[in-house]
Amino acid sequence: MILTDNTVVDGVRLALRHTRGRTGETLVFLHGTPSHSHIWRNVFPEFEAAGHEVLLYDLLGYGASERPVDRDTSVAAQADLLGKLLAQLEIHRCTLIAHDIGGAIAQLFTTAHPDRVERLALIDSVSYDSWPSRTWQRIIHDHLDDHAAMPQQDFEALLTRQLAMTVADPDRMTGETLEAYLSPHRTRIGRASFFEHQVRHYDSTPTLEVAPRLRTLPTPTRIIWGEQDRWQPLPYAHRLAEDIPNATLATIPGAGHFPMEDDPARIVEELRILLATR
Numbered sequence: 001m002i003l004t005d006n007t008v009v010d011g012v013r014l015a016l017r018h019t020r021g022r023t024g025e026t027l028v029f030l031h032g033t034p035s036h037s038h039i040w041r042n043v044f045p046e047f048e049a050a051g052h053e054v055l056l057y058d059l060l061g062y063g064a065s066e067r068p069v070d071r072d073t074s075v076a077a078q079a080d081l082l083g084k085l086l087a088q089l090e091i092h093r094c095t096l097i098a099h100d101i102g103g104a105i106a107q108l109f110t111t112a113h114p115d116r117v118e119r120l121a122l123i124d125s126v127s128y129d130s131w132p133s134r135t136w137q138r139i140i141h142d143h144l145d146d147h148a149a150m151p152q153q154d155f156e157a158l159l160t161r162q163l164a165m166t167v168a169d170p171d172r173m174t175g176e177t178l179e180a181y182l183s184p185h186r187t188r189i190g191r192a193s194f195f196e197h198q199v200r201h202y203d204s205t206p207t208l209e210v211a212p213r214l215r216t217l218p219t220p221t222r223i224i225w226g227e228q229d230r231w232q233p234l235p236y237a238h239r240l241a242e243d244i245p246n247a248t249l250a251t252i253p254g255a256g257h258f259p260m261e262d263d264p265a266r267i268v269e270e271l272r273i274l275l276a277t278r
Contacts (some may be wrong), residue, residue, distance in 0.1 A: 015064035021053035029056040032100020036063025042264035061197025132202035226255030
């Protein structure tokens with residue numbers, strides 16, 4: 001089991017895993033969409049074993065965390081909640097490791113609190129006007145306002161097609177792996193939460209607004225990107241690497257938008273390179 005605990009922050013429940021370390025390094029993992037902390041299962045154990053303090057959690061409205069009816073789950077609200085979670089856990093400074101919309105949350109948090117982020121990893125992150133992708137734009141147009149009428153079988157087929165696009169090798173998004181990504185949405189509440197807590201907030205406004213502030217970031221940053229990413233094309237990785245002063249770029253051949261599925265060992269390697277950066 002990846003997540004081992006729950007905590008209440010600002011009146012909402014978050015499912016998390018928090019392992020105290022001995023090295024003085026604190027790593028905070030932020031997942032994206034359509035996913036949850038399961039995506040880090042082949043990455044974070046390497047850093048726990050090395051003695052680092054590790055925090056990973058399901059974003060509000062995702063995975064095993066609470067799915068509140070009337071709570072904002074946009075990336076801006078998630079960034080605010082991240083700050084409150086870190087304060088509650090007495091994590092004063094950390095390395096943020098962020099994927100997809102987790103990258104938007106990390107950009108917002110780091111530019112607002114550069115003194116609290118020692119290093120930053122952006123993995124196939126949304127940025128600028130890169131999101132939602134064309135296929136998600138079509139889903140938003142066709143289903144956002146009438147998803148309650150969609151048969152569960154049709155919804156799962158739709159989400160399965162989208163998840164198949166996240167990996168370079170489709171065989172990696174089958175069986176138990178696919179089931180793990182589908183399982184949080186296998187009820188009417190889960191399906192409604194997916195559209196209301198995730199899809200409704202697929203909006204590039206926050207990343208466009210934060211973009212000018214990226215040029216002032218002092219934070220050592222590693223941009224890590226699957227070369228075959230079909231949702232966040234590689235030119236956005238180059239743009240981030242150019243705009244963030246202390247950024248370096250690593251691209252991963254044979255990996256798509258979920259490089260933690262295509263090549264988790266390479267993600268571990270790249271994060272070790274980041275941790276060696278001073």
